[in-house]
Amino acid sequence: MKRKIAILGSTGSIGTQALDVIASNPDLFDIEVLTAYNSYEILIKQALQFLPNAVVIGNKENYPFVKDALSSTDIKVYAGFDAIAQIVEMDTIDIVLTAMVGFSGLIPTINAIKAKKTIALANKETLVVAGDIITELSLQNNVPIIPVDSEHSAIFQCLVGEKSPIEKIILTASGGPFRKHTLEQLRLVTCADALNHPNWCMGSKVTIDSATMMNKGLEVIEAKWLFNLKPNQIDVIIHPQSIIHSLVQFEDSSIKAQLGLPDMRLPIQYAFSFPYRIKSDFPRFSFTDYPILAFEEPDIKRFPNLNFARESLIKGGNSPCILNAANEIAVESFLNEKISFLQMSEVIGVAISRSFFIPKPSIEDYTLTDKETRILTKEIIKEYQ
Ligand code: MN3
Numbered sequence: 001m002k003r004k005i006a007i008l009g010s011t012g013s014i015g016t017q018a019l020d021v022i023a024s025n026p027d028l029f030d031i032e033v034l035t036a037y038n039s040y041e042i043l044i045k046q047a048l049q050f051l052p053n054a055v056v057i058g059n060k061e062n063y064p065f066v067k068d069a070l071s072s073t074d075i076k077v078y079a080g081f082d083a084i085a086q087i088v089e090m091d092t093i094d095i096v097l098t099a100m101v102g103f104s105g106l107i108p109t110i111n112a113i114k115a116k117k118t119i120a121l122a123n124k125e126t127l128v129v130a131g132d133i134i135t136e137l138s139l140q141n142n143v144p145i146i147p148v149d150s151e152h153s154a155i156f157q158c159l160v161g162e163k164s165p166i167e168k169i170i171l172t173a174s175g176g177p178f179r180k181h182t183l184e185q186l187r188l189v190t191c192a193d194a195l196n197h198p199n200w201c202m203g204s205k206v207t208i209d210s211a212t213m214m215n216k217g218l219e220v221i222e223a224k225w226l227f228n229l230k231p232n233q234i235d236v237i238i239h240p241q242s243i244i245h246s247l248v249q250f251e252d253s254s255i256k257a258q259l260g261l262p263d264m265r266l267p268i269q270y271a272f273s274f275p276y277r278i279k280s281d282f283p284r285f286s287f288t289d290y291p292i293l294a295f296e297e298p299d300i301k302r303f304p305n306l307n308f309a310r311e312s313l314i315k316g317g318n319s320p321c322i323l324n325a326a327n328e329i330a331v332e333s334f335l336n337e338k339i340s341f342l343q344m345s346e347v348i349g350v351a352i353s354r355s356f357f358i359p360k361p362s363i364e365d366y367t368l369t370d371k372e373t374r375i376l377t378k379e380i381i382k383e384y385q
Contacts, residue, residue: 003272006033006093006117008084008108009100011042013203014122014148014264018097019046021269024280029272032093035084037100038062044069051075053092056083088112095272097148098123101205102328103370106130110363113137113145120271122148124222125328129321130366131225145226146271150200151219152226153267154245154258159227160275162250166227170247170255171219172239173298174199176211179240183302189341191334199242199262208331212344213298217309218327221320224313231313236306238296243285261285304345308352317359318369319352325373326351333381343384351377 005022009015015036022029031050036043037058047055047070054076057066063079070077078087085108088096096112097120098105105123112119114137121127127134138145147153151171159166177196178186194211195204202210209215220234247257260266263282270277300307305327312319329351330344339347355373358365 002028002030004030004032004092004094005097005272006035006088006090006095006112007031007097007099008035008088008105009037009098009123010034010046011036011039012099012101013206014097014099014268016042017265018099018268018272019050021265021272022050025269025278028278033087033090035087035100037104040065047075048073054078054087054090056080056087058084084108085111088117089115093117095120097268097271098126099148101125101203103129103324106363106366109134110137113141113143116141116143119143119145120148120268121145121226122268124149124218125324127225128218128221128324129370130361130363131221131320133363133366135225135228144274146274147222147226148264148267148271149219149222150262150264150267151246152223153270155223155227155248157258157270158246158248158256162248164250164252166229166233167249167251168233168235169223169227169229170235170237170249171216171223172242172244172246173213173216173236174210174242175238175240175296175298176213178211178302179238181302183342186302186342187340191337194334194341198240200264202264204335205328205331208334208344209327212305212341213303214305214309214327214331214344214348216298217306218324220306220309221313231310236298238298239293241290241293243290243293259285305348308345308348312352315357317357318355318361318365319357321361321366321369322352322355322373323348325370326355326377329374329377329381333378339381339384347377347380347384350380354380 031052035056040062056078060079067077096117099122105126109126242262244257249255312323326348330347333339
């Protein structure tokens with residue numbers, strides 16, 4: 001039986017690499033649904049190649065172009081955010097890959113879990129914002145959440161077959177393009193510098209998050225929920241080569257790691273094929289090409305985002321939601337050249353200090369926190385101009 005897959009965010013970096021994986025394994029996987037927010041031209045091309053049952057374009061203004069271009073096919077075309085949130089409930093879908101960016105992934109993921117679809121989770125913000133609600137729902141509905149994020153996929157792979165508790169996990173971080181920059185140099189970093197990641201090829205949001213280390217902060221929170229850990233069971237270590245994708249330490253002192261060349265197609269493919277592995281022609285790792293695998297402590301002084309994330313995880317409630325919303329606005333403003341590289345962390349710090357804490361938030365509280373923090377952060381950014 002082929003597994004039928006819905007890709008939310010098919011035109012982004014994860015989405016297109018997922019389609020590569022599916023195109024290479026036509027006897028294993030079928031595309032059932034593709035969705036995109038704005039990039040209708042790429043969505044049309046993908047739809048004509050993969051002939052899904054349905055496509056959704058988030059931005060309703062682009063609906064006529066998609067409808068028109070697919071009029072000679074049987075593909076159903078829908079538009080709008082609500083349609084994305086609903087289409088995941090379609091009977092014929094087995095797996096939903098959540099590859100959209102940011103907070104927008106939350107409601108579609110909740111609906112997919114309630115409809116008992118296996119979740120291949122690439123949208124880490126969903127777990128950052130509302131990890132308590134998502135994990136509770138996945139337990140209630142007996143729905144597996146399989147991580148696509150390379151670090152979490154590594155840990156997930158290390159845990160296969162293990163029945164004993166985790167002592168701690170060690171998330172590896174490349175350190176990003178500015179690992180060796182001084183504070184003075186960080187002050188002068190441009191948008192183009194920040195978009196140039198040394199090891200991984202990713203979308204712009206996650207690339208900036210990697211440069212500021214916020215990505216690792218979000219991943220610490222993501223790991224807490226995926227693997228049911230306490231904050232002090234999650235370590236972060238800088239590993240510039242990005243070959244060890246993360247590690248698990250057990251109570252007998254043994255450490256397991258997952259290694260490979262940095263290539264997102266592997267964790268994507270594993271999430272689709274779990275519990276099996278599929279033969280691939282991805283490039284193989286050679287130890288002699290990497291005679292040195294190095295490690296160092298992350299520097300919280302130059303990259304305070306890691307601390308903001310850890311503090312918000314310890315504080316709990318809507319704190320990670322505040323952190324995430326402030327960060328999404330800070331990154332967007334940096335990409336639009338409204339604030340500088342170092343000001344991103346400054347703005348996030350101010351936004352956190354001015355936000356309203358809710359200890360046990362509902363989904364509505366999360367939605368409201370997200371909305372209000374975005375407004376607050378934009379006001380803070382205005383003070384910089
Ligand atoms: Mn990652």
